[in-house]
Amino acid sequence: MNIALLGYGRMGKSIEAIALERNHTIVLKISNATEDFDFSNTDVAIDFSIPTAAVANIKKALDSGVPVISGTTGWLDQYNEVSDYCHSKNGTFLYASNFSLGVNIFFEINKKLSQLMATVDGYSTEIEEIHHTKKLDAPSGTAITLAEQIIENTRYKWWTLEQPFADEIHIEAKRIPEVPGTHKVTYNSDIDSISIKHTAHSRQGFAMGAVIAAEWIKDKKGVFTMRDVLNIG
Template sequence: MKAAIIGYGKMGREIERILRERGHEVALTIDADNASDLDAEHLEGIDVAIEFTTPATAYANIRTCLEAGTAVVSGTTGWTDRLAELQALCRERGGALFYASNFSLGVNLLFRLNRRLAELVGSVGGYQVRIDEVHHTQKKDAPSGTAITLAEGVIAGMPDKREWVNYAPGIDCSAHRIDDPAAAASNQVVIGSVREGAVPGIHTVRYESEDDCLELRHETKNRRSLALGAVVAAEFLAGKRGIYTMDDLLK
């Protein structure tokens, strides 16, 4: 497989290592200093582009790939209010797009466990839900895409939950922000966001009643698990058309 890497930071370099370990060719790397090279000419012959950049640049990067006829895997979070536009473009162009808020196998197992637990708790009633996420200080968006996916799983499974809100003291970019989690309405799921040190990612979902507490927790130890998942997704996507997620890969 001939791959392009869009976003050549720590994650991009880990992806490059894994691509080479698995016998693939890295034919193009794009970062801030050569962003203008992301065009149809440089993408010619690329089987799959793997995109991990920033919320401000992801949409344009993915659009460029789709318009050039290049399959693209993206794990950038914080911009997905426009994902539907790119999915429509992908269908229109007969392209291939794979998006996931988190490529870790363990996190995707967490998503499934959380959805099922939310359904069970929703059928019983009497529980409040809180999601907490901790990431390194360089993470640009809050709440994390993983936390949002967990909240969406809760909302899908519990009839009395309608939306999520974010408690993120000291983080300017948080969406749906509230200043006091105690002020959240009963139909809201609170996501607490913390940015500290070099933490790769910790996510906890806590279901609590007056009598007991159920908790799901996942801790990412390093970036390799995320990078490997992205490479496996690229291998899966190569030669395909359509829109895919981790649900499709794990089937």
């Protein structure tokens, strides 16, 4: 499979290494958001660029009839626009806040736990996420996904990085050198605490998941998520 990498930072390089190990070919590597490029001889594009470039990158791939998966966060206020654009082009698009297979299982655990916690009173909810200091956005897309799942199933209405109101989930975003990614959801009461946690040991899990998603999405049409790739639900 011929892969275009839109974004050639540390994640792009990790994806490249795994793609080559799995006998794929990298036909395009874009590191500058202002570069002019085309998708000749490209089967799938993988976008791990920056928030200000992601939407243009995705639309350019869709304009060229190239399936595109994106793991760039920080642009999701335009997600519906991109999804509609994909449908209008009869294209193929997959977004995930986190491509790690383990994190996507963690999402399912978080969803189930939030459903259970909605049946009891006396617990407050908080999320902690820790990433490397070069991560540009806060909170992480993964933390936002966790919060949105909890909001869908409980009394909470929103999340915040600030001091929370009663109907808000507090997300604490920490930036520490060389931390690939840690996410923890905690339910606290006067009696006890319940926590679930996912710790990434390297970027390999994210990169492997992105390549697996690229392999899966080739020759499909529509808008997808990692739940489709993993056949969950």
